[in-house]
Amino acid sequence: MSKELNPLSRLVERIPHDPMLDFLDKVGPVENLIDLGFGDPDFAVGQTTKEAFKQSIDADHSHYADGQGILPLRQAACHFYNDKYACGIQGPDDILVTVGAAESINLALMAIVNPRDGVMIVEPEYSQYSNSVLLAGGQKVPVDTATSDFKLTPELIQRTYDQAAAQGIKVIAIIVNYPNNPTGSSYNLDELTALANTFEKLNLWVLSDEIYAEQTFKGSHHSLYAIIPERTILITGLSKSHSMTGYRLGFVIAHGAVMTAMRKIQDTLVTCVATPIQEAAASALTLDPDAGIKTRSRYLMRVSKVAHALTDLGFHADIPTGAFYVWAKIPDKFGDDAFPFCVELAQKAGVQIFPGSIFSDTAKAYVRISCAGADKDLDTAINRLSAYLKKPA
Amino acid sequence: MSKELNPLSRLVERIPHDPMLDFLDKVGPVENLIDLGFGDPDFAVGQTTKEAFKQSIDADHSHYADGQGILPLRQAACHFYNDKYACGIQGPDDILVTVGAAESINLALMAIVNPRDGVMIVEPEYSQYSNSVLLAGGQKVPVDTATSDFKLTPELIQRTYDQAAAQGIKVIAIIVNYPNNPTGSSYNLDELTALANTFEKLNLWVLSDEIYAEQTFKGSHHSLYAIIPERTILITGLSKSHSMTGYRLGFVIAHGAVMTAMRKIQDTLVTCVATPIQEAAASALTLDPDAGIKTRSRYLMRVSKVAHALTDLGFHADIPTGAFYVWAKIPDKFGDDAFPFCVELAQKAGVQIFPGSIFSDTAKAYVRISCAGADKDLDTAINRLSAYLKKPA
CATH class of the missing domain: 3.90.1150.10 (Aspartate Aminotransferase, domain 1)
Known part of the structure; x- marks a missing residue:
């Protein structure tokens, strides 16, 4: 036995x-x-995108892709996010193609978290964040927005940071998500600038999950990447903008050493994202940018x-x-x-x-x-x- | 600044x-x-598989799939590996669909490795294994086969285990890969049974990467999963058998608590594998099993x-x-x-x-x-x- x-x-x-x-x-x-x-959006993927996907299959593009993502897709994403939200992404080297935003979050956390580091998570939250923090070996530090109309404020962040410090937890990062799942909250430029100042003051990495950016109903969506690019790791993808949840196509956008680290993890974790899906996504961003x-x-x-x-x-x-x-x-x-x-x-x-x-x-x-x-x-x-x-x- | x-x-x-x-x-x-x-195989993916892939796209199967994998694919995989290699997989619950064998290896290691645990890696090796052990927080314990005709033997495993123990490293697992990349080595049933006995004696988890099983030129491929199913985590997929490297479709096969753990990690890591690729893969295993x-x-x-x-x-x-x-x-x-x-x-x-x-x-x-x-x-x-x-x- x-x-x-x-x-x-x-x-x-x-x-x-x-x-x-x-x-x-x-x-x-x-x-x-x-x-x-x-x-899960009930909308169908756009016809031009589906055609591009099928063409890739017919053309036998069934081989490994570059681990960072195929260049035409990274170029298209660079243009798309700079054009829509003035992100100021410096070039396709700062974009990594992932298996949906879920993988992006994990790559980012694995790249920055050391054992027992604290990561602030805005509550209410979609449980993916907490689980990813655990998986990366960090500690969740909840930031409860229930008493602040479900929005972050500089005071709330500072108070949570101080409380964690008093318990011996060094907070090194925060995960923000806006427009927010589940609350629908978002931030105008003044609010975001105040938050960015606080993130800067506390020297936090900022994982900014902006996957719902295209579903902004009041005012415009502003990206934290445009305000504090050196410490922001932008999480996004086509699941919501192009109703492509089941295609699993995300991006993680960052500059410098943190991108190099994420690139190493990507190679180890999944090698690359499926080639035909990347070609479909490049078409989606180029031919159907306003989906x-x-x-x-x-x-x-x-x-x-x-x-x-x-x-x-x-x-x-x-x-x-x-x-x-x-x-x-x-x-x-x-x-x-x-x-x-x-x-x-x-x-x-x-x-x-x-x-x-x-x-x-x-x-x-x-x-x-x-x-x-x-x-x-x-x-x-x-x-x-x-x-x-x-x-x- | x-x-x-x-x-x-x-x-x-x-x-x-x-x-x-x-x-x-x-x-x-x-x-x-x-x-x-x-x-990267130069062969094209089979026509029936490509048609199934395109049909899935046309049918707007662009929504999230079950994190474990769609049932028809897991059923097909269960039948395929039991039929070809008498694996004795108990049912589709013991199969998890992954983003290529690369993700399978990571899921398995993340599920079993605690900080500083030793994991034996057979050298020469494809560097994925070492990197995945590091990422999971473990320590690589190399098993050098250069002096044993590039094959594992019970003595070599025991000696390596003892040497690691003498250095204070507790070896909890071994990653084996046969037919082997890069050496082409494989094992007959007697050799495998002897190895399995050693793995059992040393109480090791066995990650058995059998992705090249269909490319066995001499004799038959025998799976470790058929011999020691309770401690074997079988890594496989369609990259080599169906020339689908760029589709990123793998399986990790295991029974019991380790599968439950891998399932949790999968949900956190990537949510699920892209739905149309799973449908293509189900077709590949069913309609083109002898690719x-x-x-x-x-x-x-x-x-x-x-x-x-x-x-x-x-x-x-x-x-x-x-x-x-x-x-x-x-x-x-x-x-x-x-x-x-x-x-x-x-x-x-x-x-x-x-x-x-x-x-x-x-x-x-x-x-x-x-x-x-x-x-x-x-x-x-x-x-x-x-x-x-x-x-x-």
Whole structure:
């Protein structure tokens, strides 16, 4: 008989069970469920992009690509982000093509984190960040925005930094995400400049996840990379702008030694991103650069409709500044934990939305409604929700 | 002015510069160079696979896939590896779809390595393994096969284990790769069983990289997963069997808690593999399962031709047991380091092959000739090599 096997990685064991799975388990199977939980755009990839993808396959471009990414794609990305957001990217050498923004976040953290370094994570958060910090050997330092209207402020950052320092944790980086998933918060140029000054003062690396930049509904999106390029690692990609979640095409953008380090990790981690996908992406950025603008107006209609319907039903809900989620507080009569409300809503009304507890312990009274799905599903879901809430208890 | 940035990861800084790049730098640009260095198959992906890939794109399968991999692909892989090598994989839950075998190796190491754990790496080696061990926070423990005909033996493993222990290093795992890149070595069932007994006795995790299984020229390929499934993490994929290097489609196969751990890492690291590529791969395994057998005979012709030609020219070269490289000792008159020989050969004869020093410090007199490229290039390269060697000095 086999001996007892050697123990597994303690680091990986510390990655917590995904609270979203707990919720899905609790809901169980529901017939005809409308899912407004996940954030996967229902829009199709543009026709020119699909043609380029298929041409690459027909042309037998089935060989290894440059680990950093094919040059035409990096050139196209450089032009795209400089043109749209005045990022000031110096050239294609500062762009690395990744397996979606998820890999970008890991490359960045693996490049900068030493054991037990603190990394600030803005809560409520999408759990990817915490898990990636753990995997890189760092410590999560939560920055709770529940009492600041779900936005970062210089004071909040300074206070969190000081508290961590008092506990002996050296914070070396912060992960920011705007427009934000799940809250929809974003920042104007004055706010961003104030935040950038604080990041500079505290000498932080800044992982700026701007994957929802094209889904900015109020004002313009400004990139932290344009303000503090030397310490910003820009995380982005085509999942949201070009509705390409399942193609897994991201970028990590940075200058200098941190890019060299990420390049080494990329070679070791995945060798390169699939060649035909890179050629499809180069076409998407070149021939279909405004795909995100076309879907933005559709998303805005959706989030507006949902926010208004929820307000009419007694929720506290605003139209988000960006992204494609409505972040809403449940009516007071349902108490301060939306988890049982969401379970019941799924089981009894056939509408799945995510409880705030998935994203933060201090935002349990909130729910996230994804408006990425089809319009008709959204309409049916609103009708179901309305009928459910108006039903006598 | 900006402060000095926080230091980068010390772990990543320990990943050495790639010796292959040093070699390529030294060679510099050469016109009409025939590259027998890299191992990228020249064969096209099968037509049915390309059609399935394009159908997936046309059908707008551009959404997130299950992080473990789409079920039809895992079912197809389960059947394929059980059918070909009697692996005894219990079901699709024991298979995880990855971004090429490279990601598989990292998932496996991240799942089992704790800081400073020793991982045995068979030398000569493809540097991916060493770098992945470093990235996972482990220590490389080299097992030098140069004095045992480039094959592992129980005695060699035991001796290396004991030497590491004497230095205070606890070896918890070994990475084996057969058919081997670069040496072409493989093992018959008796040899493998003896190795498996040793791995069991020393209580090692076994990462068995069998990506070249379909390119076995002598006898049959036997999988360690069939012998010691509870401690074997099988690394494989379609890069070599289906000439799909640039599609980045790998598998990691394991049972029990280590699979659960790898699944968590996969979710954090890349979310999932691109959906259309998974659908293409499912088609490849189902409709074109013998792609590897078709190319095997072509590879065997190539390696035989090269081995014979080199022998005629004074090299020590055997036909490899598997994979698609010829591993040969340079003629004695060129000394015991093939590096300058390879540089000159590239620059003066226009033929690029890799010096053994890229793969091991103790196999410097060897060269690796990749037979993955087109037949006509191979013929031209042999002619050039022959003319170069026969030229009076």
